[in-house]
Amino acid sequence: MKKHLKNKYFWLVLILFIGTSILINSTSSERNQISLIEKIIRDAYTPLQSGVVEFKDRLGNFTVFFSSKEQLQQEIDSLKEQNQELTIENQVLREDKMELRRLRSLLGFQDISLSKYEMVPARVIARSPSNWYRNIVIDKGSDSGIEKDMAVISSRGLVGKVASVSRDSAHIDLITHREIxxxxxxxxxxxxxxxxxxxxxxxxxxxxxxxxxxxxxxxxxxxxxxxxxxxxxxxxxxxxxxxxxxxxxxxxxxxxxxxxxxDKLEEVLVVINYTRVSPSEDNVVE
Amino acid sequence: MRYFILGLLPFIAIFLQSTFFSAYSINDALPDLVLIFVVFFAFLNGEKKGAVYGFVCGLFEDLYLGRFIGVSAISKAITGYIIGRLQVRFFNENLLVGLMVVFIGTVLNSLFMFILGWSAFSVFNIDTSIISSAIYQSIYNILLAVPVYIWYYNSSQRGLLSLTGRDR
The missing domain is CATH 2.40.10.350 (Rod shape-determining protein MreC, domain 2)
Incomplete structure (x- = not known):
């Protein structure tokens, strides 16, 4: 009887092991869509993770309240100075931009600047809980028009691309990821x-x-x-x-x-209407 | 109630890992709270229950991550099984024994993840740094295990996680 019981467990474990191995194999390459259960799990986490980010923001505001007046005044002064410099730089660049646009249209070149793309801003609400697989999670998903493989950028540069999407969140693979x-x-x-x-x-x-x-x-x-x-x-x-x-x-x-x-990424932009310029057109642009 | 709490623990663990602990890594290594819960459960409940709990928790973690679904499930199930076998050999009321078990569990789990991830070299961050990452994770897990074990042990003796009625 005991032996029989042991056998039963043996077969159960074996079937489970084979089943799991098949699952590992089928999810090892990139999938176009994640399963319903994964979407449910992720969407259950999104409000909690967003709540933490909001709480941190409020805590930040709370500490600002206690910062010394002098310190804040210094910060305001330096930001004002920076603002002036940037405003002047912006004027020059705006002029250049208009000139560039005129020349481009004169030569029949295509506008490839980033400003023509539609971008969805999103907040980073979580990071990977595992040492083995690093990514970030943002608080916008398919409801905001985000799809797999869209580029994700920040004000500083390229962040990565959308790896998978649920209704209210998306997992982003960073460019430091081996697969990218x-x-x-x-x-x-x-x-x-x-x-x-x-x-x-x-x-x-x-x-x-x-x-x-x-x-x-x-x-x-x-x-x-x-x-x-x-x-x-x-x-x-x-x-x-x-x-x-x-x-x-x-x-x-x-x-x-x-x-x-x-490590310090808080907000990102997802480029949602990019279609690749074909190499031949691209050469024309260059 | 006991099963509800047992089911809630991996959920809370992943929530804390993805929001709080990811911001406070030790030398780029994160702790593995899910594993700590699996190890303690296995250590207090034996190998069969430990393996099942390890499998379920690992699968949940895999489903959240969305890649290589099943890798954590298998490695945590085997870890849970082995730790469960240690139950009869050690007195489980000693905190130091609890910490030692977490250390052994972390090393075993890293080893199984390493073996299972071997074929998936391109995605898993498997290189020499994974060894240092495993060492730092062990340290982090042991630090976290101190308060968790005290709560877990007391709770399973006479609190929310204690066995009642037929379960015992």
Whole structure:
């Protein structure tokens, strides 16, 4: 009898193990949509996680109340100064923008600036609870028009892309993630093309497939090339830290410090109406 | 009530991990509260219940994460089973024993995650840093386990998690 019972457990465990292995395998690659149960679980967490962020904000306001008047005055003064500088810079840039628009229309070039895209602002409400898989969660989902693979940016630069969506939240894979590859160019020279990849655990990125004759050096700005499926052109990715020759001797790779501080990310923008400019049109633009 | 609390614990654990602990990582490592609950449950209830609870909690965590669904379920189930086997060998009222069990559980769970994730190299952050990450996670788990074990042990003796009636 005992043996029989043992056998029963053995078969149960075996079936469960095989079933789970199949589940692991079928969810190991990217899926277009997550299952209903996953959506229910995530949407159950969203109001709680949003509540925590709101609570932190209020706590922040509360501490401001106690900050000394002098300190606040100093901050206001420096912000006023910065505001003036930016207003002047903005005037100059607005003038340049109008000129650029005129020249573009004169030459029949397409407008590829970021301003033409529709963006949905969202708050970062949670981060991955696991050491094994790093991502962030935002408080907008399919109800706000967000879909899988849309680009996510912040005021500082590229953040990542939408990995999965539920009704009220979306999980975002950061560009530091191993699976993400972004087509990139060097902002200064405009000619060097490469692919920026995440390094996984580290907060740094690596740009690979740069031709050996390229003029790329530490301090260069790296921006998106617009040749990837998900990312519009011209978004800051980061700054080159060091350049080295790849083992094959024909290509270079560069270590890149991301423009975005992922640990301090509070608000992001999701680009919801980007469609890739085809390479031929893109060449015309360049 | 006991089952309700047992079901609520992994839910609360993931909530705390994703909001609070993710902002206070030790050397980039997060604790694993779900694992701590699985380890304590297994240690106080034996290997079979430990394995089932580990599987259910792990599956819940996997469903929240949405990738490689089942990896945590299997690794936490095996961890729960092994920790449950230790139940008869140790006195479970000693806090130090509780902390030791959490340490063993964290090391075992990391090992099983590592083995299961091996085939999925590209997504899991598996490299040498995962060893340091596992060490820091063990430290973090032990620190958290102090208050959690005191509450968990007392609660399972005469509080919300105690066995009543036929369960005993």
């Amino acid at each position: 590859a972004v087509g990139a160019i060097v902002q200064e020279s405009r000619e060097t093309q490469g692919i920026v990849e995440g390094l996984g655990n580290s907060n740094l990125l690596r740009m690979v497939n740069i031709p050996y004759y390229s003029n790329v050096e530490a301090g260069n700005n790296i921006i998106t090339s617009g040749l990837s499926e998900s990312y519009p052109k011209g978004i800051d990715i980061g700054v080159v830290k060091e350049v080295e020759l790849q083992p094959d001797g024909i290509l270079l790779s560069a270590l890149i410090e991301p423009a975005v501080n992922f």
